[in-house]
Amino acid sequence: MTLTVRPMTWRDLERVYSINLSSFTTDSWSLESFKREFNLHYSHRFVLEKDGEVIGYAVVWLIDGEAFLMTFAIEGKHRNKGLGRFFLKQLIKILKGKARVLQLDVRKSNLPAIRLYKSLGFKVVRERPKFYSDGETAFLMELELDKMEGDGEDKGQSPFPADRAGRTE
Secondary structure, eight states: OOEEEEEOOGGGHHHHHHHHHHHOSSSOOOHHHHHHHTTOTTEEEEEEEETTEEEEEEEEEEETTEEEEEEEEEOGGGTTSSHHHHHHHHHHHHHBTTBSEEEEEEETTOHHHHHHHHHTTOEEEEEETTOSTTSOOEEEEEEEGGGOOTTSOOSSOOSOOOOTTSOBO
């Protein structure tokens, strides 16, 4: 199995949009929203490929030394296999040295995602009541990149040791 993290291209949009729609029942992004990101100088878009197939995506805004994970998803059939962890760890490596912190919003009810983020060192900073369109509260979570030692690796919990190119064999 080969995993690759690379910049998102226009050719990826249909696949990314499909993963987005199947991952979020409310508050999914429109295709126009994804297209707009390509025109924002502070927007950095990435995809995760498994054996050449796009199975995940992330959009990160990088503004004045702060990074915000705007949207992130792994295709449903590829979840709970360590791929989201691998992808996030690669993003952390990319952002370290470019941002002091990485923040994200997550539904209070999304316990698997919260566990993943906490396992990588994210902390809940505050709640955002009625943040989502259906009224659910979000947790704002933050990882202090400038205080991390090493390259953001956790205690070896990922089954995918990555090389410098963001690939595993």
